[in-house]
Amino acid sequence: MRLVLRGITKRFGSVVANDSISLTVEPGEIHCLLGENGAGKSTLMNVLYGLYKADEGEIELDGEVQHFTGPGDAMAAGIGMVHQHFMLIPVFTVAENVMLGNETTGFAGTLDLEAASARVTEISERFGFHVRPDAVVEDLPVGVQQRVEIIKALSRDAELLVFDEPTAVLTPQETDELMDIMRQLREAGKAIVFITHKLREVREVADRITVIRHGKVVGEADPKASNAELASMMVGRPVELVVHKDAPTLGEDALVVRDLRVVDVAGHTQVDGISFTIRAGEVLAVAGVQGNGQTELTEALLGLQDDVSGSITLDGVELVGRTTRKILDAGVGFIPEDRQVDGLVPGFTIAENLMLNRSFRSPFVKNGSLRLGALRAFAEKKLKEYDVRARDIDSLAANLSGGNQQKVVVARELSRDLRLLVAAQPTRGVDVGSIEFIHKQIVATRDSRIPVLVVSTELDEVVALADRIMVLYRGRVVGIVPADTPRETLGLMMTGERPKDLKDVVA
Amino acid sequence: MKTPPATPEVDRAEDSGVPPERSRSVLREIVSGDALAGVLAVLLAVFVGSVMIAATDETVRETAGYLTARPSDFLTALWDAVSGAYSAMFRGAIFNYNLADPAQQWRPLTETLKFAGPLILGGLGVGLAFRAALFNIGGRGQMLIAGGAAGYVGFQLDLPTIVHLPLAIVVGMVAGALWGGIAGLLKARTGAHEVIVTIMLNYVAYYLLFWALTKDWLLKTPGSVNPKSPPMKETATLPRVLGEQFNLHLGFVLALVAVGVVWWLLNRSTLGYRIRAVGENPHAARASGINVGRTYTVVMMVAGSLLGLAGVNQVLGTVSSGVSLDLDASIGFDAITVALLGRSRPLGILAAGLLFGAFKAGGFTMQASENISVDLVLVVQSLIVLFLAAPPLVRAIFRLPAQEAK
Numbered sequence: 038m039r040l041v042l043r044g045i046t047k048r049f050g051s052v053v054a055n056d057s058i059s060l061t062v063e064p065g066e067i068h069c070l071l072g073e074n075g076a077g078k079s080t081l082m083n084v085l086y087g088l089y090k091a092d093e094g095e096i097e098l099d100g101e102v103q104h105f106t107g108p109g110d111a112m113a114a115g116i117g118m119v120h121q122h123f124m125l126i127p128v129f130t131v132a133e134n135v136m137l138g139n140e141t142t143g144f145a146g147t148l149d150l151e152a153a154s155a156r157v158t159e160i161s162e163r164f165g166f167h168v169r170p171d172a173v174v175e176d177l178p179v180g181v182q183q184r185v186e187i188i189k190a191l192s193r194d195a196e197l198l199v200f201d202e203p204t205a206v207l208t209p210q211e212t213d214e215l216m217d218i219m220r221q222l223r224e225a226g227k228a229i230v231f232i233t234h235k236l237r238e239v240r241e242v243a244d245r246i247t248v249i250r251h252g253k254v255v256g257e258a259d260p261k262a263s264n265a266e267l268a269s270m271m272v273g274r275p276v277e278l279v280v281h282k283d284a285p286t287l288g289e290d291a292l293v294v295r296d297l298r299v300v301d302v303a304g305h306t307q308v309d310g311i312s313f314t315i316r317a318g319e320v321l322a323v324a325g326v327q328g329n330g331q332t333e334l335t336e337a338l339l340g341l342q343d344d345v346s347g348s349i350t351l352d353g354v355e356l357v358g359r360t361t362r363k364i365l366d367a368g369v370g371f372i373p374e375d376r377q378v379d380g381l382v383p384g385f386t387i388a389e390n391l392m393l394n395r396s397f398r399s400p401f402v403k404n405g406s407l408r409l410g411a412l413r414a415f416a417e418k419k420l421k422e423y424d425v426r427a428r429d430i431d432s433l434a435a436n437l438s439g440g441n442q443q444k445v446v447v448a449r450e451l452s453r454d455l456r457l458l459v460a461a462q463p464t465r466g467v468d469v470g471s472i473e474f475i476h477k478q479i480v481a482t483r484d485s486r487i488p489v490l491v492v493s494t495e496l497d498e499v500v501a502l503a504d505r506i507m508v509l510y511r512g513r514v515v516g517i518v519p520a521d522t523p524r525e526t527l528g529l530m531m532t533g534e535r536p537k538d539l540k541d542v543v544a
Numbered sequence: 545m546k547t548p549p550a551t552p553e554v555d556r557a558e559d560s561g562v563p564p565e566r567s568r569s570v571l572r573e574i575v576s577g578d579a580l581a582g583v584l585a586v587l588l589a590v591f592v593g594s595v596m597i598a599a600t601d602e603t604v605r606e607t608a609g610y611l612t613a614r615p616s617d618f619l620t621a622l623w624d625a626v627s628g629a630y631s632a633m634f635r636g637a638i639f640n641y642n643l644a645d646p647a648q649q650w651r652p653l654t655e656t657l658k659f660a661g662p663l664i665l666g667g668l669g670v671g672l673a674f675r676a677a678l679f680n681i682g683g684r685g686q687m688l689i690a691g692g693a694a695g696y697v698g699f700q701l702d703l704p705t706i707v708h709l710p711l712a713i714v715v716g717m718v719a720g721a722l723w724g725g726i727a728g729l730l731k732a733r734t735g736a737h738e739v740i741v742t743i744m745l746n747y748v749a750y751y752l753l754f755w756a757l758t759k760d761w762l763l764k765t766p767g768s769v770n771p772k773s774p775p776m777k778e779t780a781t782l783p784r785v786l787g788e789q790f791n792l793h794l795g796f797v798l799a800l801v802a803v804g805v806v807w808w809l810l811n812r813s814t815l816g817y818r819i820r821a822v823g824e825n826p827h828a829a830r831a832s833g834i835n836v837g838r839t840y841t842v843v844m845m846v847a848g849s850l851l852g853l854a855g856v857n858q859v860l861g862t863v864s865s866g867v868s869l870d871l872d873a874s875i876g877f878d879a880i881t882v883a884l885l886g887r888s889r890p891l892g893i894l895a896a897g898l899l900f901g902a903f904k905a906g907g908f909t910m911q912a913s914e915n916i917s918v919d920l921v922l923v924v925q926s927l928i929v930l931f932l933a934a935p936p937l938v939r940a941i942f943r944l945p946a947q948e949a950k
Contacts, residue, residue, distance in 0.1 A: 341831060362833030371831065379831040384824040393821065394832035402814050409812070 038064055038099055038115055038196035038228055040085075045094035047080055054080040056252040057094065062197065067219055067229045069239045071258070072249035073271055073468040075438050078232045081249070082199050086118050087111040098197075117190025121202040123182050127175035132157050134174055135189045153192075160188050164221050180211030187218065197228040204238055208326045209496060209528055216242050234271070234469070236264045237497075272470050280501040282480045288317030291488040292457055297347035299333040299512075307333035309512035310347070315457075315488040320479070322503030322520075323492040326531055330512035331492045332374060335461045338490070339371050340364045351457055365394050368456030372446055372463050374492065376439075380446040383435035387427055388416035390434050391449050415452075423448040424474065440471030447475055451482060458482050461492040476502060496527060505542055517541045579892065582885050584938050585931035586899070593924040594626045597916060601625035628914050636909025637902035647789065652905055654792040658862060660901025661796035662854040666879025667897050668806045669724075669850035671888035673738075675810060676843040677823040682727055682742025683851045683876030685749030688869075690720035690852030691859040692753045695773050695867035696763060698780035698860055708779040713798075713856050720852015721845040723749060728844025732837030738844070746876070754869060763867055773867035782861035795857035799897070802850060807890040809846070819843050851876065881929050900925065 040062040047055040054077045062068045070078045083089045085096060087105030096103045098114055105111045108118075125134050136153035143149045154170035161168045166184045174182060183203060190198055200219070204212045219229055219242055233239060239246055239260070246258040248270045255270055268276040292315040299308035308330045315321045323331055336342045338349060340361040349356040356364055365371070373379035381390050392401045392412055401412045416430040423444045427437055434442055443464070450458065460479060464472040479502060483489045493499050499506055506522060508515040510533040518526070519542050526536055598604050604625050607618040635642060637656045643649050666683050673680035694716030701708060727745060730736040756762040757771035765774045782794040810816040821829040822839045830836050858871045882900055886892030907921035931938050 339831065360833070360835070361830065362835070365833045373831055378825075378827045380828060382821050382825040382828050385821070389817070392817075393828065396814050396817050396821070396832070396834065405815065406808075406813050407817060 040197055040228060040230075041097040042081070042085070043095050043097065045081060045084055045091050045096075047077075047084055047089055048092050053252050055084065055091070058249070058252070058254050059094075060247055060254070062228045062230055064196070064228045065223055065226050066244045067223050067231055067242050069243035069246045069260075070230060070232045070249060071234065071236075071239055071246055071267065071271055073234055073470075074440070074466060075468070076249045076271075077252040078249055079201060080252075082118070082201055082230070082232060085111065085199065086116060112193055112195070115194060115196040116199065117187075117193065117195030117197070118199045119183065119186045119190060119201065119203055121205055123186055125174050125182060125185060128173065130171050130173055131168055131177075131185050131188070132170035134185055135170075135192050137189075139193060156192050157188055160191050164191075164218060164225075166218070178211070180207055180214060183207070183211075183215065184218070187222075195227070197230070198222060199230045199232070201232045202234075203231075204233065204235060208494075209531070212238065236267050239267065240264070268469055272468070274470075276469055277473055280476045280480060282502075283484070285320075285483065285504045286318050286486070288486055290314050291317045291352055292490070293348075293350045294338075295348045295350075297334070297337060297349065298345070299330070299337045299342050300344040301333065301342075307512050308337065311509075311512070311514055313507055313514065313517060315490060317488055318483055318486040319504045320483045320489045320491055320502050321505050321507055321517075322499040323490065323507050323509055324496060324499045324527055324531060325494070325509035327494045329509045331461070331494075331509060333512075334509070335371070335374070335459050335490070335492055338364075338457075338459055339369065362397065366398075368454055370450035370453060370455045370458040372443075372450055372458075372460040374461035374465065376442050376446050381434045381442055383433065385434055386431045387420065387425065387434060387437075387445055388412050388430040390445055391416050391419060391452075393449065395453070419448040419452060423478075438468070439466040440468040443467050443475065444471060447478055451478060455482070455487050458487055458489045459492075460489065462494065463491065464493075464495075464498060496524060499527075500524070579887065581938055582887060582892070582896075582932065584942055585885070585928050588931050588938060588941065589924045589927035592927055593920060594630075596920060596923065597629045598622050598625050600916075629910055629916050629920075632910045632913045632916075633903075633906030635906075635913075637906030651790060652909070654786060654790040655905040656898065656902045657796045658792045658901070659904040660897045661799040662857045662862070662873075662875045663878055663882050663900050663904075664799040664894055664897030665795075665802055665854035665857060666851050666875050667882030667886055667893040668802055668890060669847040669854070670879045671883035671886060671890070671893050672806060672810070672819070672850065673843055673847040674883055674888040675823045676819045676839060677826070678728075678731075678840065678843060678847075679739045680724070680727075680742055680844065680847050680851075681739055681880070682724060682745050682848075683854075683879045684872050684874075685742065685746040685876070686720040686723045686848045686851035687855035687858070687872040687876050688746075688749040688753045689723040689855075690716040690848075691855035691871045692756055692763060692867055693719035694852075694856045695776065695859045695871075698776040698864075699774045699866070701780075702777070703779060705779040708777065709782070709860070712780045712860055713853070716856035716859070717849040717852045720855060721849035724848020724851065725841055725845040728841035731844075732840045738840075750869065753867075757867070757869065765866065771869060775866045776860055776864040780860055781864045782857070791862075793861040795861040798853060798857065800894075802853065803890045803894050806850070810890065815842065851879065854879070878925070881925055884929055884932050 042058060042060040044057045044059055045055050046053065046057050058081055072078045080089065084091045087107045087110050096105070103114055126137065129137070132150055132153040135157050136148070141149040141152050157168065157170035160166070166188065168181060168184050168188060174185060177185070187198070203215060207215060216238070219231065222229060231243065243260045246260060248255045248258055250271060250273055258267055258270055264278055265276065268278055295312050297308055297311045298306060301307050311334065313321065323334070325331055333342060337345045338356070340356070340359055345357055347357065351367060351369065354367060356367065377383065382393065395401055401408050413430060420427065420430055425441050425444045425448070427441060434445060437445070463475055463479065467475065479489060479491065491499070491502050500520060503520040505517055506520060506527065507517045508527065508530040510531065515530045515533060515535050516539050518539065529536065601621065603621040604618070607621045611618045636652050638653050640649050640652050669686070670680050670683060694712045697712040697715045703711065723745065727738050727741040730741050731738050754771060757764050757773065760766045763773040765772060784790060784793050785797060786792050810820065818829065818834050818839050821834060822836050826836050854875055855871065858873065859867055863871060878900060882893055882896045886894070886896035903921045903925060907918040910916050911918045
């Protein structure tokens with residue numbers, strides 16, 4: 038099926054999310070939509086899927102102009118969408134999910150589950166998905182859940198498939214498998230729109246690349262273009278993708294963790310006897326697939342976990358058993374993995390957010406009342422210093438883009454007198470320009486002889502920032518290896534396998 | 545690896561004693577709405593109230609019978625009924641133009657202020673808790689306990705005014721604070737939901753006061769069979785501020801002071817900053833070293849002391865003839881409406897409290913002169929809450945643009 042978008046314009050109030058975007062997708066082609074967060078990719082796809090009505094422009098499928106009033110029309114016309122956040126019902130089986138909204142019924146409205154199961158099996162076998170129709174969705178790994186979404190679209194005879202940031206939730210292995218699936222679908226003659234901001238994936242599978250910036254098509258890129266070329270098209274200026282850092286000047290052992298165990302509320306041991314040391318002026322990066330104890334490790338360091346045993350000492354001072362406030366006061370900076378949940382108060386202004394963990398002491402507090410003058414001056418300064426793009430310091434954090442929100446968090450943490458920085462997923466959901474900036478700040482922190490713990494599920498980020506890499510699997514340390522360890526070895530270690538000839542490095 | 549795309553927020557909420565996302569977001573919606581929606585809700589409620597006045601009016605119904613023959617009769621009756629009702633309310637609440645004496649003409653306004661005082665205090669108590677994302681339904685209990693305690697001091701002790709009155713006020717506020725603090729402490733320690741706890745504490749307070757009012761050595765008037773305390777001593781009553789001819793007493797002044805104090809607390813103090821942080825995002829507050837549980841306890845204590853002051857206002861001011869079981873005069877619940885209409889902002893609560901005070905004062909006149917049930921005022925008040933809680937409905941009726949998210 039051939040898709041043509043002509044001059045699509047979509048406005049939200051005064052904001053133009055899509056500015057006369059034109060696009061052609063041919064059958065048997067993987068067409069990448071590349072752009073930063075907030076560039077308007079998802080809005081465009083929601084217009085295509087009938088969720089939004091375009092203010093101007095038209096959608097044409099195989100030469101016929103379409104008028105979608107909702108996703109139902111789009112599905113009927115042969116468009117399938119694989120959303121970033123899956124639209125599946127966790128307690129239903131695969132077959133039940135696939136038939137949902139398109140139920141075939143037998144006598145007196147009984148569900149024809151057998152037909153649905155047969156359909157799932159047929160599609161699954163044709164593309165080698167290895168999905169059982171009677172498996173309950175919540176028991177499946179994320180990558181397989183995504184395949185259920187794909188099966189759901191295919192079961193409705195979709196000829197055009199839209200993947201909206203599909204790899205955000207996947208492990209490296211699952212990402213590779215998804216790439217294979219996309220290639221197979223292309224061979225089967227489907228038209229594919231692949232939305233992403235990850236350059237490596239684009240270069241791997243794309244037949245054609247359209248770059249979108251600020252709601253406009255900037256141009257087409259050659260799939261053979263270098264990462265730097267793609268990035269500069271996306272951002273609109275040259276971007277440094279490599280983090281420049283000098284060899285570390287190491288100091289004393291600063292953070293010493295011994296035999297740390299964390300048990301969560303449900304009684305599961307999430308961190309199972311971890312020991313490591315970070316020296317002053319060093320970045321230790323924690324690699325691993327999401328959910329292998331990283332969250333609990335960082336929360337234990339901040340005193341946010343209740344059931345913690347073992348020992349965490351910072352410059353000789355024991356932190357286990359202390360309250361979060363005391364740990365923060367001891368000089369621990371914390372960039373939490375989910376800024377929306379733990380990092381920011383969305384209804385607060387930028388200025389208010391900048392004093393979030395300093396509501397007890399000077400400089401913003403005097404005799405129980407706020408020193409708004411000092412806070413405002415500080416916020417004005419940090420807004421400039423950290424290049425936070427906002428109207429002013431009274432803008433609500435909720436109204437900032439992901440990158441700017443993260444800059445506010447980073448500014449707050451790095452403005453304190455730190456003795457340790459814990460940065461969990463410091464650039465998740467952050468645009469390329471801000472990633473560059475935040476990475477520089479983290480390296481600068483390390484260069485000022487502060488120990489840094491970075492946790493990231495993006496291997497690129499781990500390799501870029503680390504002086505040493507610690508790989509976690511199921512709450513245990515698989516190994517602590519040098520930063521120049523080959524990616525294949527790291528990938529293997531992330532699945533829990535430790536190469537025989539591996540030697541741990543002690544800083 | 546088992547990570548269903550369920551709701552991690554809710555899971556996390558359980559382990560940190562933080563309320564689940566949905567009830568907080570509803571609260572946030574109610575609290576963060578704009579003043580315009582409040583004004584529109586009032587207008588809409590008044591309009592629906594007019595329809596009810598018209599529909600229950602004898603003449604209107606009679607003339608409706610021959611509507612097609614003589615529509616002018618019907619329209620005149622309609623106008624008479626509705627305008628009669630609201631002008632009576634105006635005479636009862638603000639300015640009585642039917643009287644000759646200028647001082648007496650303004651008397652209704654002083655009545656409005658008298659009724660508004662405890663509503664403002666109570667509204668502040670409920671609204672402050674709202675800002676920490678807590679539903680304080682326990683206003684009634686907090687008022688009863690505070691009223692009982694202040695009343696005990698008020699009739700039992702013999703002290704000079706300069707000591708007696710402040711002491712009675714403070715004792716009442718402390719009692720309210722402790723009663724409110726129980727709910728906060730239970731939430732902080734055990735995660736017990738404050739709505740259930742405060743509602744139950746209302747019953748406990750009621751029967752505790754009932755019991756105290758049956759004991760001569762506590763609150764009961766010796767020799768009397770009624771559950772009522774002796775009247776307050778002169779030295780413990782809130783003085784009238786505009787002379788003896790008006791009922792307006794110092795309680796309203798205390799309410800104005802409380803508005804200022806709560807405004808400072810919320811917008812300028814570190815405690816208020818932490819209260820707002822906990823209310824807006826308890827996870828981030830916790831990760832920033834703020835003790836969420838302690839904040840809950842403190843907020844509920846301050847809220848309790850404000851409702852306690854509302855109870856004190858009744859016992860030592862409006863009804864100084866003695867503590868009785870109906871001393872709260874449903875203010876504990878009306879306070880919720882006032883806080884909602886005032887969007888939990890101190891100045892908004894001041895305005896909402898004045899409006900409801902006017903409703904209360906005017907309602908009596910409306911009943912007396914137009915024979916319209918005073919319950920109509922209750923209906924209008926309830927409709928205001930209904931329209932406030934359903935902003936999309938109000939927006940749809942007035943064709944306001946929806947708050948579309950990007």
